[in-house]
Amino acid sequence: MYTVHTRTASPLFSKSSFSVLRRYSDFLWLYETLSDNNPGVVVPPIPEKSPFNRFDQSFVEQRRIALEKCINKIANHAVLGKDQDLKLFLESDTFSLDIKHRKAEIAHERGGLIASIGQTLTGPKFYETDEWFDRQKTYLDSLESQLRGLVKAIDAVAKQRAEMSLVIGEFAQTIGDLASSDVGKQLSQSLMAMADVERKAQDLQNIQANQDVGTILSTVDEYARMINSLAFASRVRTYHSWQNAEGEVRRVKQNHEKNRAQGRIPGDRMGQSLSLIAEAERRALDAKQEFEKASRLIKSEMGRFEQERIEDFKASLQEFLEGMISRQQELIRAWETYQQSLLTKVPGSRRDSTAVAA
Numbered sequence: 001m002y003t004v005h006t007r008t009a010s011p012l013f014s015k016s017s018f019s020v021l022r023r024y025s026d027f028l029w030l031y032e033t034l035s036d037n038n039p040g041v042v043v044p045p046i047p048e049k050s051p052f053n054r055f056d057q058s059f060v061e062q063r064r065i066a067l068e069k070c071i072n073k074i075a076n077h078a079v080l081g082k083d084q085d086l087k088l089f090l091e092s093d094t095f096s097l098d099i100k101h102r103k104a105e106i107a108h109e110r111g112g113l114i115a116s117i118g119q120t121l122t123g124p125k126f127y128e129t130d131e132w133f134d135r136q137k138t139y140l141d142s143l144e145s146q147l148r149g150l151v152k153a154i155d156a157v158a159k160q161r162a163e164m165s166l167v168i169g170e171f172a173q174t175i176g177d178l179a180s181s182d183v184g185k186q187l188s189q190s191l192m193a194m195a196d197v198e199r200k201a202q203d204l205q206n207i208q209a210n211q212d213v214g215t216i217l218s219t220v221d222e223y224a225r226m227i228n229s230l231a232f233a234s235r236v237r238t239y240h241s242w243q244n245a246e247g248e249v250r251r252v253k254q255n256h257e258k259n260r261a262q263g264r265i266p267g268d269r270m271g272q273s274l275s276l277i278a279e280a281e282r283r284a285l286d287a288k289q290e291f292e293k294a295s296r297l298i299k300s301e302m303g304r305f306e307q308e309r310i311e312d313f314k315a316s317l318q319e320f321l322e323g324m325i326s327r328q329q330e331l332i333r334a335w336e337t338y339q340q341s342l343l344t345k346v347p348g349s350r351r352d353s354t355a356v357a358a
Contacts, residue, residue: 001021001022001023002021002022002023002024002027002064002067003019003020003021004019004020004021004022004071004089004090005017005018005019006018006019006020006075006090006091008075010081012082012087013087013090013091014091015091018090018091020090020091020092020093020095022089022095024046024049024063024067026089026095026099027046027067027070027071028046028049029089029099030046030074030085030086030089031043031044031045031046031070031229033085033102034074034080034083034085034086035229035231035234036106037083037085038079038080038083038234039231039234039235039237039238039290039293039294039297040231040234040235040238040293040294040295040296040297040298040301041077041079041080041231041234041297041301042226042229042230042231042298042301042302042304042305043074043080043229043231044069044070044073044074044077044222044226044229045070045222045225045226045228045229046066046067046070047062047063047066047067047070047221047225048225058210058213061210061214062213062214062218065214065218066218066221066222069218069222070222073308074086075090085102088102126236126239126240130295132299133232133235133298136232136302137232140227140230143227144224144227144228147220147221147223147224147227148224150220151217151220151221151224154212154213154216154217154220155213155217157212158209158210158212158213158217159209161205161206161208161209161212162205162206162209164205165202165205165206165209168198168201168202168205169198169199169202171198172195172196172198172199172201172202173195175191175192175194175195175198176191176192176195178191179191179192179195190341190342193338193341194338197334197335197338200330200331200334201331201334204327204330204331207323207327208323208324208327211320211323211324212320215316215317215319215320215323216316216317216320218316219312219313219316220313222312223309223312223313226305230298230301230302230305231294231297231298231301232298234294235291235294235295235298238287238290238291238294239291241287241290241291242284242287242288242290242291244287245280245283245284245286245287245288246284246287248280248283248284249277249280249281249284252276252277252280253277253280256273256274256276256277259273260273
């Protein structure tokens with residue numbers, strides 16, 4: 001269970017601050033629902049489900065960070081932030097019951113359960129007529145491959161840091177054990193201080209390993225997943241809806257012409273038959289406009305995607321480098337302090353080292 005805290009000045013909400021409990025499956029429902037509600041819009045993806053290490057502390061924290069980034073991006077999106085299903089997710093205290101009612105409403109709006117199932121089926125084969133989309137798909141396939149490779153590399157580095165931390169810890173323990181043996185008070189103190197520095201190095205390696213995951217790996221993994229959630233599929237779905245609507249127009253017109261030729265349409269029902277044609281044509285026009293709108297949205301969303309990707313990568317890289325520099329400086333100070341303590345304990349060492357430097 002995750003506690004989602006919201007603070008907002010939006011008039012869409014009844015309160016300015018509130019909190020709710022949500023499961024991973026609730027985040028998944030939100031992602032899928034927003035994707036269905038907003039064809040053409042790039043919905044930030046939630047982290048993938050994993051059957052392994054689900055309760056490992058680092059995995060739990062990594063998932064929490066990813067979910068937090070996802071929900072913040074959704075809430076700050078110009079279109080998604082106004083979606084009523086996001087409002088439901090963020091503030092409902094009876095969420096499980098509410099989404100059952102919401103699913104029933106959606107099924108009714110789409111013409112019942114059978115009609116909603118039909119919408120998930122593929123329609124006529126889609127042939128791309130806009131070269132822009134072909135170029136973008138080629139570019140995104142290449143980018144995804146590069147990002148997936150980078151995810152593996154960063155994950156390997158983070159694991160190596162964690163393994164290095166264990167080795168440093170073992171070394172510190174060995175030095176500490178040696179300091180406890182009968183080696184003389186002065187040497188024992190020096191060894192104990194060295195063990196403390198090594199333990200400091202161990203802690204910093206652990207922190208850096210977590211930093212690798214929380215900064216660069218988190219951002220790279222997010223964008224590798226986001227490529228798969230880009231709204232090209234929703235555009236194809238709206239295309240199929242348009243083509244099916246066009247097919248319905250042809251069917252209604254053919255029935256009208258057939259019945260009229262056979263004299264099966266009385267004069268008082270001619271207007272009704274023509275209104276059926278007009279209604280089918282209206283739905284086909286709406287479907288065509290929905291397809292065109294999705295196409296325009298995807299192009300604008302791709303521009304936003306690229307801009308956000310550059311900004312997010314820059315911010316995560318800067319945070320990573322600043323953290324690494326800070327920890328390296330901290331370790332250097334620890335070793336310098338240890339060195340100074342050795343020099344003050346050995347008579348004449350400071351003078352001799354100064355003479356050598358001169």
